[in-house]
Amino acid sequence: MEMMNELLEKYFRGETTLQEEKELRQYFSTGNVSPEHQIYSALFENFEQEMKETAPRPVHRFLPEVKIRKRIWIQSFAITGIAASFILLFWIRLPQSSEDFAVINGKRIDNTEYIQRYTEKKLIKVNTMLARSMKPLQSIKSVRQNMQPLENLSDVRSKMEDIQNKLQFK
Amino acid sequence: MSDVRYSALMRHYKCMESTQFNSQILNHSDQLFRLAKSILRNGEAAQDAVQDLIMKLWEKKSKLDEVENIQGFILRSMRNLCLDTIRQKHEEDELPVEIEFIELNPYQQTEQKDLALKVKRMIDKLPELQRTIIRMRDVEGMELSEIAYITSITENAVSVNLSRARQRIREQIINEQKRVEETIWK
Numbered sequence: 001m002e003m004m005n006e007l008l009e010k011y012f013r014g015e016t017t018l019q020e021e022k023e024l025r026q027y028f029s030t031g032n033v034s035p036e037h038q039i040y041s042a043l044f045e046n047f048e049q050e051m052k053e054t055a056p057r058p059v060h061r062f063l064p065e066v067k068i069r070k071r072i073w074i075q076s077f078a079i080t081g082i083a084a085s086f087i088l089l090f091w092i093r094l095p096q097s098s099e100d101f102a103v104i105n106g107k108r109i110d111n112t113e114y115i116q117r118y119t120e121k122k123l124i125k126v127n128t129m130l131a132r133s134m135k136p137l138q139s140i141k142s143v144r145q146n147m148q149p150l151e152n153l154s155d156v157r158s159k160m161e162d163i164q165n166k167l168q169f170k
Numbered sequence: 171m172s173d174v175r176y177s178a179l180m181r182h183y184k185c186m187e188s189t190q191f192n193s194q195i196l197n198h199s200d201q202l203f204r205l206a207k208s209i210l211r212n213g214e215a216a217q218d219a220v221q222d223l224i225m226k227l228w229e230k231k232s233k234l235d236e237v238e239n240i241q242g243f244i245l246r247s248m249r250n251l252c253l254d255t256i257r258q259k260h261e262e263d264e265l266p267v268e269i270e271f272i273e274l275n276p277y278q279q280t281e282q283k284d285l286a287l288k289v290k291r292m293i294d295k296l297p298e299l300q301r302t303i304i305r306m307r308d309v310e311g312m313e314l315s316e317i318a319y320i321t322s323i324t325e326n327a328v329s330v331n332l333s334r335a336r337q338r339i340r341e342q343i344i345n346e347q348k349r350v351e352e353t354i355w356k
Contacts, residue, residue: 014333
């Protein structure tokens with residue numbers, strides 16, 4: 001009792017520590033309060049009530065949605081960029097890390113000279129095939145050249161009609 | 171706000187930066203509200219002030235990492251914003267004080283049985299600095315150094331104001347008790 005009196009006096013002088021103030025709150029919250037201290041119960045009861053007071057509306061609803069969206073876009077671009085650079089890194093580095101080889105008729109060939117000669121041979125073959133397939137196009141060109149005089153026939157015909165008309169008029 | 175937009179917003183908060191903002195600022199929203207309400211003595215105005223502060227902090231969220239004492243910083247900002255609001259309202263018209271803070275007539279006083287509410291009214295009648303300090307100490311459980319930082323005064327000044335506030339409330343409680351006793355004996 002005496003200790004509580006001293007603690008209360010100390011409290012009202014503003015000299016108590018946080019721990020001592022906690023002890024005072026506990027004393028007044030137990031309900032087993034001395035009649036002479038009963039007068040201060042309402043003070044500590046009020047503090048307990050105020051501690052429980054919360055903001056009526058959730059504060060996060062106040063934040064602007066547009067800005068968050070913008071941020072999300074930036075983040076998604078960043079994530080996509082990182083992923084793309086990883087893929088690019090693997091793609092570029094993969095041939096460097098492995099040896100040069102080619103698969104010909106289902107067999108792995110490591111001899112680079114052989115591969116080169118084989119490739120050249122195949123390329124010449126492709127070239128020959130292309131030249132052969134271009135031959136019909138050349139004959140079309142010659143036919144077109146031979147057909148050129150026929151295009152002048154219509155002009156001759158129209159001139160003849162003009163002369164005929166003039167003669168009839170006279 | 172629709173549920174779809176609300177849930178979308180909540181998903182956004184799970185993102186890295188928003189979560190950081192959440193832990194830094196939004197977790198203190200109740201504390202901010204209590205401080206604003208204590209200074210402004212009006213629930214609606216307190217909520218508007220909290221909203222205003224959160225928006226300002228959100229716009230400057232990238233700079234918040236540089237702040238060492240984030241709790242102290244936001245509470246100090248809240249108090250300054252509330253004091254600005256009071257100044258502005260004082261120039262225009264008085265900030266409407268909620269009904270629970272208005273002086274009750276003798277009939278209402280005899281009807282009012284909740285002594286805790288009376289104490290709340292007593293604290294609300296204290297000067298702004300004293301009521302802010304007493305609540306920061308007795309409701310929020312803050313150290314004197316923290317209160318000194320938020321209120322921009324020395325620790326000694328905090329201690330003096332805390333003592334004055336408690337003494338004043340004590341006197342009022344004793345006077346109230348006497349008044350009640352006299353009413354009973356009459």
